[in-house]
Amino acid sequence: MKRPCLHAICTILNTPGACRLGANLQTGALMGRLTFSQLPGAIMRGTPHLQIRLLGDLELWRNEKLLSSDAWPDRKTCQLLKLLVTFRHRVVATDELIEALWSKLDPYAARNSLWVAISQLRRVLEPELTVRGDSSFILTEPPGYRFDSAGQCSIDVDAFLKQVRSGQEQQLQGKLTAAITAYTAAAALYRGDYLERDPYEEWAIPPRERLRETFLDLLRDLAACHLALGRYQDALSIARRALELEPCRESVWRLVMEAHYRAGEQDQALRAYERCREALSRELGVSPVAETTALHTRILQNPLVPVHAPPAALPPALALRLPFVGRSREWPRLCELLQQVMEGQGQVVLITGEPGIGKTRLLEELAALAIARGARVLSGCGYEIE
Known part of the structure; x- marks a missing residue:
């Protein structure tokens, strides 16, 4: 009889269960006749696809269907999933889980409760699980348990952070439109603070604070990209x-x-400074930092007027209020170049075109943006010799 090829079996099945099965085969012959119905449950069934949403209230989706509260045997099982997913990058020790969820029980009862909850959680995630301990997601690893996405689970926190990193990279490269797209996608994923219905769980507080800070930074950077454009x-x-x-x-x-200053709303810009000063005084008992004060002084002392107004131009106050439209291709490019200048990378730009198409207005807007961002702007003009 020809010897079976264990390597071929594991390659075809290509699952952890197949490798465990291979360890039970003796070299030279199969231990009895192997049939498909005898394979471990993880091989027989298709692992369900999970979506876990932790931003806001917990949501668990299995194969595109949201699980209702009735799907959970009890609250402890749900809390166990939250804990394991929160610390998904490491093994969570048995004692740590017991301390978080069953600290008031005696050691024997606590371990038994944990074992039951683990079994129930595996059934919630994989209803067709047929072999105890053969879960694709909840793995038993000394000294406790670990959540494994198994390539079949998407978590909103991971997607959120990925989009944030993408936006930061695009922004650093001056690709502001792409940065806005990434930041906007990240903001859409932030449905609320991390596990917001568990405000007093100590293990949830650090990730909640980190993610909230990341979200606030995201909004700041997204606003800055829009402002630059x-x-x-x-x-x-x-x-x-x-x-x-x-x-x-x-x-x-x-x-x-x-933004108010650049929009020609100097009074609103100054009023924003006062609201900032009041909020800081009321909430923290401090005054604005030097950078904020310097911006206030610059806005106060430099009303936004065109750097160069030709004789036929409208009065500065009126010209300031007219909307700046069009230039959807040129304006973003000029803003990106200005950003590079602000970062110390000198640029030279030549703008050409027929008389009357708006070259002067375009330069006025760019110069005003540079002034608002603290740059020193020098202007000059020349005339064709008659």
């Missing part, structure tokens, strides 16, 4: 959302001031 109302809308969550965030107040 001249989308002042979008920048203001996003900045206000951040201030609703954290009224004392000075970096966001500065964006609000600058």
